[in-house]
Amino acid sequence: MAKVWIADKMSERAIEIFRARGVEVDYRPGLSDEEKLAIAGDYDGIAVRSSTTLKGALLDAAKRVKVIGRAGIGVDNIDVETCSRRGIVVMNTPFGNTITTAELAVAHIIAAARQIPQATASTRAGRWEKSRFMGMELTGKKAGVIGAGNIGAIVCDRLKGLHMGVYVYDPFISDERAAAMGVTKVATVAELAAMVDVLTIHVPLLPATRNLVDAQILASMKKGSIVVNCARGGIVNEDALYEACKSGHLRAAALDVFEHEPVREHPLFELENVSFTPHIGASTDEAQENVAVQIAEQMSQYLLAGAVSNAVNVPSLTEKEKRQLAPYLLLASRMGSFIGQTMRPGYSRLSLQFEGHAATVNRKPLVNAVLQGLLSRSMEEVNEVNAGMLARERGIELVETACEHSDNFSTLIRLQVEGDEGSRCVSGTLFDEKRPRLVSFDTCGIEVAPAGNLIFLQNEDRPGVIAAIGSILASADINIGDFRLGRREDVRNAVALIQVDSVPDEQVLAQLSELPNMLMVRFAELGEL
Numbered sequence: 001m002a003k004v005w006i007a008d009k010m011s012e013r014a015i016e017i018f019r020a021r022g023v024e025v026d027y028r029p030g031l032s033d034e035e036k037l038a039i040a041g042d043y044d045g046i047a048v049r050s051s052t053t054l055k056g057a058l059l060d061a062a063k064r065v066k067v068i069g070r071a072g073i074g075v076d077n078i079d080v081e082t083c084s085r086r087g088i089v090v091m092n093t094p095f096g097n098t099i100t101t102a103e104l105a106v107a108h109i110i111a112a113a114r115q116i117p118q119a120t121a122s123t124r125a126g127r128w129e130k131s132r133f134m135g136m137e138l139t140g141k142k143a144g145v146i147g148a149g150n151i152g153a154i155v156c157d158r159l160k161g162l163h164m165g166v167y168v169y170d171p172f173i174s175d176e177r178a179a180a181m182g183v184t185k186v187a188t189v190a191e192l193a194a195m196v197d198v199l200t201i202h203v204p205l206l207p208a209t210r211n212l213v214d215a216q217i218l219a220s221m222k223k224g225s226i227v228v229n230c231a232r233g234g235i236v237n238e239d240a241l242y243e244a245c246k247s248g249h250l251r252a253a254a255l256d257v258f259e260h261e262p263v264r265e266h267p268l269f270e271l272e273n274v275s276f277t278p279h280i281g282a283s284t285d286e287a288q289e290n291v292a293v294q295i296a297e298q299m300s301q302y303l304l305a306g307a308v309s310n311a312v313n314v315p316s317l318t319e320k321e322k323r324q325l326a327p328y329l330l331l332a333s334r335m336g337s338f339i340g341q342t343m344r345p346g347y348s349r350l351s352l353q354f355e356g357h358a359a360t361v362n363r364k365p366l367v368n369a370v371l372q373g374l375l376s377r378s379m380e381e382v383n384e385v386n387a388g389m390l391a392r393e394r395g396i397e398l399v400e401t402a403c404e405h406s407d408n409f410s411t412l413i414r415l416q417v418e419g420d421e422g423s424r425c426v427s428g429t430l431f432d433e434k435r436p437r438l439v440s441f442d443t444c445g446i447e448v449a450p451a452g453n454l455i456f457l458q459n460e461d462r463p464g465v466i467a468a469i470g471s472i473l474a475s476a477d478i479n480i481g482d483f484r485l486g487r488r489e490d491v492r493n494a495v496a497l498i499q500v501d502s503v504p505d506e507q508v509l510a511q512l513s514e515l516p517n518m519l520m521v522r523f524a525e526l527g528e529l
Contacts, residue, residue: 002303003042007031008049010071011292021300037061045299047071048078055079067302069295072097072282074232075312076205084313085390087383091298091311094150096291097282102154104281105200105230108254109159112226113138113198115252117275136197136224136251139163144196146189146212147231148173148181152202156183167192189213194220198228205232215240224251230281233259242267245274256281314385315364325365328358328413331428331436332366334450334526335415336373338438339424342456342522346420347374349397353414355406357433367400370415409439436529444486444495451529452481453503457496460517461487465494468515473500476508493519 003024006014010029018025028039029051036052040061047069048054054068059079068078070092083090111117114135122129143159145152148170156166166183169192178185186192189212193199199221203209213227213236221227227250229236238259244250245268256277258266268274282291294310301307307319317325352370354363371387382390391398406412409429416425427440428450439447441456448454459465466485473480482499504523513521 002044004045004047004299004303005039005043006047007036007052008047008071009051010047010049011289013289014047014071014292014296017293017296018300021297021304023300023303033058040065045069045303047295047299050074050077053077055082059083067091067299069093069299071288071291071295073101074204076232080313081389083385085386087385089302089308089311089385090313091295091302091309093291093294093298094310096294097284097287098150098154100284100287101230101281102151102158102202104256104277105151105155105202105228106158106162108228108230108256108275108277109143109198109200109226110138111275112228112252112254115273118272136226138198141165141197142167142195144169144186144192144199145183146170146192146199146201147203148178148183149202151231153181155200155202156181164198167196189217190220193217194222196225197222198226200228201231201235203231203235205234210234211237213237213241215243218244218250221250223249226251227253229254230256233257233261238266238268241274242271245271248273315362315368317362317365321362325361327430327434327436328361328366329369330529331430331450332369332413333373334436335413335426335428335438336370336375337377337526338373338426338450338454338456338524339415339417340374340377341524343417343419343424344421347394347396347417348420349399349418350374350391351399351414351416351418352401353412354400354402355412355414356404356409357411358413359402359404363400363402366413367398371398374417412439438497441486441495441497442488444488446484446486446495446497448482448484448497448499449529451499451526453500454524454526455496455498455500455504455509455512456520456522456524457498457512457518458520459494459496459515460519461492461494462517465515465517466496469496469498469512472508472511472515473498473504476504478502478504478508 001024004018006027008029015025015027036058040058041063044064045067046065049071059082065088067089073092073094075092078090080090115133119133141164143164143166145156145168148168159166160182167186168183169186169189175185218240241253245253252273254275257279261279298309305319307322308314308317368384368387371391372382372384375387375390376382412427412429414427425442426438428438431437436450437447438450479501480498481501484497486495509521509523
């Protein structure tokens with residue numbers, strides 16, 4: 001039975017779902033570092049929020065783990081690169097707290113515009129300073145939204161409800177998408193900042209977004225404007241924000257996040273026109289239950305059925321897609337494995353062409369399956385998660401093309417690998433949409449099931465070669481189950497694929513290599529179908 005450790009406080013609904021799905025679960029939040037290290041190796045999956053940091057020694061101790069689930073969006077507390085290299089799927093729940101976080105951003109905008117936190121403190125202190133708290137009406141003003149993803153799109157919708165003009169900077173949305181959202185797309189952050197009365201941020205913290213809103217951007221904003229950050233600390237330069245608020249250039253700022261958390265002291269705390277919350281964007285009962293339920297369902301589906309949802313380091317694949325793609329995944333893996341065993345490592349370029357029906361399916365898992373099959377014969381611990389990363393680290397160029405037309409087959413995958421040994425090409429198809437077959441090798445048309453023990457030969461097309469091959473195999477008591485031949489008419493070479501009932505040893509392969517007119521001898525073990 002798969003076993004999961006819930007390492008942080010989480011809704012009890014997560015426990016119920018794991019158990020209902022048949023997954024053993026231990027709910028053990030709040031452990032010391034030593035206690036975490038002692039138990040991490042006992043689990044197939046670990047579910048966390050933001051308190052537990054899965055990096056360094058703790059991640060190293062989790063020898064058995066296959067999947068890590070983050071009940072929330074950000075995965076800053078997880079070493080995703082190391083997980084990918086080790087083949088651990090890292091999942092998050094990008095939709096569970098989107099509404100909650102968007103609503104907090106809008107609340108901060110309204111509170112900053114009307115100075116609600118400051119007015120609350122003044123009134124509680126017994127002062128009735130009605131004239132002091134002159135606010136800014138939002139209707140008719142311009143709002144700038146950096147990032148129009150899951151959360152940003154909801155913020156745009158809510159701000160439109162306040163009758164604000166909404167402008168967006170997001171290089172990843174099309175003009176058509178912006179038009180459908182009813183917002184105006186702007187080309188740069190600088191252009192957006194200079195035109196709006198309110199600027200709110202909804203992008204992840206990446207090298208490209210760190211200090212995205214810096215002193216220059218803040219200085220370009222209208223005097224009396226507002227900045228809100230409910231995304232990630234470090235996107236708004238806090239020193240620059242302090243100066244802009246202290247000088248009165250900005251009317252107000254509101255932060256739910258800081259570059260270094262938790263924060264106990266900060267220069268911004270001195271300023272009355274800046275308000276704060278302690279990273280509570282996802283802190284509602286509804287959101288916490290949503291993310292707990294989602295991560296438990298996602299992790300269970302992966303551990304029990306191999307289905308991948310909302311993973312940050314591997315293409316998502318539903319259980320239905322996995323069933324539909326199963327024949328393709330087997331074909332792709334066997335094609336990669338065949339070349340990985342018949343071509344020496346030192347690969348520089350890999351070309352994948354999908355034709356016919358193969359061009360219409362979810363191809364990313366198929367690419368990973370090819371890479372996994374190719375690299376697994378020369379590297380340890382290669383899987384669908386880390387295959388792409390390992391290929392990139394070794395400088396293997398990947399070229400992928402797709403065409404819904406195919407000349408001879410309803411569906412076809414063509415794989416060509418170039419490297420130190422030259423180039424090798426294999427093509428595969430599905431018979432009856434479910435039976436994988438290899439149908440060409442280095443331009444020779446040969447049809448064979450990608451299974452069993454295969455001896456792969458290239459020779460000059462001369463009489464006597466087949467008889468000599470049969471004699472050597474018979475002398476070694478190796479029975480031939482199938483013998484397929486093909487010709488390369490352009491160079492008068494022949495290709496043979498021989499399925500044998502037992503594995504030939506190195507002496508037999510050497511004898512085959514020493515035959516007159518023999519150009520190449522390789523062997524591949526492809527397993528059962």
